[in-house]
């Protein structure tokens with residue numbers, strides 16, 4: 001299908017006709033217009049913005065053109081200005097007043113003038129891809145969508161609807177279960193993005209594309225619960241360093257590990273030598289020391305020590321330039337040696353390598 005765009009004038013009266021709000025479903029235009037399709041964000045207008053819209057209409061000033069997508073069954077979806085549309089519908093339905101004036105307190109003439117206000121609307125018939133391209137352009141000018149909100153816009157089938165119930169609503173199950181373990185916010189789709197990235201190993205588009213017509217997101221939800229439950233089993237004491245770790249990737253690689261690591265976590269948390277506390281969790285699973293970002297000697301400490309040694313390597317008694325020497329823990333870290341000036345010596349490269357070989 002090639003894109004077809006038609007400009008139409010529609011009155012507020014027509015849009016408000018049959019306006020209904022039901023939880024997340026908002027319809028107008030005698031039920032033919034879906035004002036809040038599943039890919040649209042939640043209502044975020046502030047009173048000030050809302051009142052500005054009403055005042056614009058009352059003064060008969062022009063509003064920007066709006067976009068609607070036409071579906072094959074003859075119904076429409078609002079592509080933008082969802083907030084604006086809801087604002088004037090709610091005003092007509094007497095939900096709020098402006099400067100003390102409710103819609104029903106206006107004169108008949110004022111009411112009719114308001115209802116006869118003509119909205120300019122582009123009616124678009126296009127493919128999912130074209131619709132997405134449009135979203136990317138228009139949202140630069142308005143409140144930008146996050147990457148995951150854009151993905152939800154393309155794959156707006158039952159899978160996404162169910163996934164949003166589990167991962168995106170305020171006080172959704174994912175929030176209740178995992179808010180202390182995830183960064184970002186659920187209503188900007190960060191939780192959903194995180195969960196899918198874990199399960200799909202970052203193949204988010206592929207996962208959404210192949211699951212978009214599933215009737216539910218149970219697979220994703222069950223996986224997510226397993227990940228968080230496992231975290232709570234192996235790291236039972238919560239610490240704030242646990243927030244924002246990619247737990248799913250650790251789960252994918254170490255799902256058979258059910259050790260209770262609390263004693264080791266407590267010990268490493270109290271260890272001065274460990275700089276990266278949040279990496280302790282990954283380290284305990286994969287034993288890769290570099291994660292811990294162990295404390296190292298500063299350039300100043302090295303210089304002072306070099307001058308005290310007068311450039312002499314204490315192992316081979318050769319003289320070296322500072323650049324030819326390495327900082328060394330006299331008592332190795334593996335035996336409890338600390339990264340302190342008293343435990344520092346400068347060794348020549350060869351001696352240092354020999355020492356770490358022992």
Ligand SMILES: [Zn+2]
Nearest residue numbers: 313316348351
């Ligand atoms: Zn040496």
